[in-house]
Amino acid sequence: MRAGVGRVPPWGLAVTAMFSVQLGSALSVGLVDEIGPAGTAWLRLSFGAVVLVLLARPPLRSVRRADLPTLLGLGVATGGMTIAFLAALERIPLGTAVAIEFLGPLGVAALRSGSRRALAWPGLALVGVVLLTEPWTGRVDAVGIAAAAAAAVGWAVYIVLTRRIGDRFSGIRGLAFTIPVAAVTAALVGVPQSAGRMTVGVLLVAAGVALLVPVLTFALEMLALRRMTATAFGTLMAVEPAFAVLLGLLVLHQRPSPAQAVGIAMVVAAGAAAQRGGRRDRPGPRPGGPGTPTPAQEAAC
Known part of the structure; x- marks a missing residue:
């Protein structure tokens, strides 16, 4: 098994991880219709927690009292971010x-870059998002955009706490x-929302x-990161929004307009x-990775 994985180029593992994330998101749409986003x-x-606990078997004695606020904050941010994104x-x-x-x-x-020039990249991405949402058509879903923006805030908090x-x-x-x-965290809203709608x-x-997501994705990312630099990995993973458009087209039949295609190219x-310009004084482990930061963490350093 290990020899077989070793023959796969690291970029192939990273691309498969991206595909796994976005396929999981696309397949979640049907679940959202059945039992709601929460x-x-x-x-x-x-389900992911059960698998991860069985794999890692984390010793509770390794947790210090000073770790609890960050662990709880990160867990709450992850739960809220997941609900917002699915919404x-x-x-x-x-x-x-x-x-x-x-x-x-x-x-x-x-x-965090310390450079005014770095502010251009979120600005470029924001222009891309405007092209994606096409507000001039009058069909903007303000609630959906607000939910995605809440997920963006959650991801930002996730990055900050994950580094710790x-x-x-x-x-x-x-x-x-x-x-x-x-x-x-998700159960607080998810259990009432899905009550009476659960099936085998x-x-x-x-x-x-x-x-x-998260099991296969993090396993593939760990293997990829062991054989390529974090910068190369992060630059490659910046293509993930384009993968989302592709899976949206193939699985959900969501066809982007020419303006939206330009918008996604700008975000990528x-x-x-931003990733190429990222830096960190000293490396720290990614959550679920072998001592290497995530692309988003690397870019945020």
């Missing part, structure tokens, strides 16, 4: 939702602590999606440029 978030996070998918196309959410890490990157947790816990232990908290089919689909270019 119910979908709750099931997805719950956005209920109303706007996948590619648009991912592009708006991507403004979160880009904003953190700009604020990543410096404390190795491997996937950080995730094994925070994803259960995220699941409990829904549970099976939710379990399968959870294997795609902004993400790649």
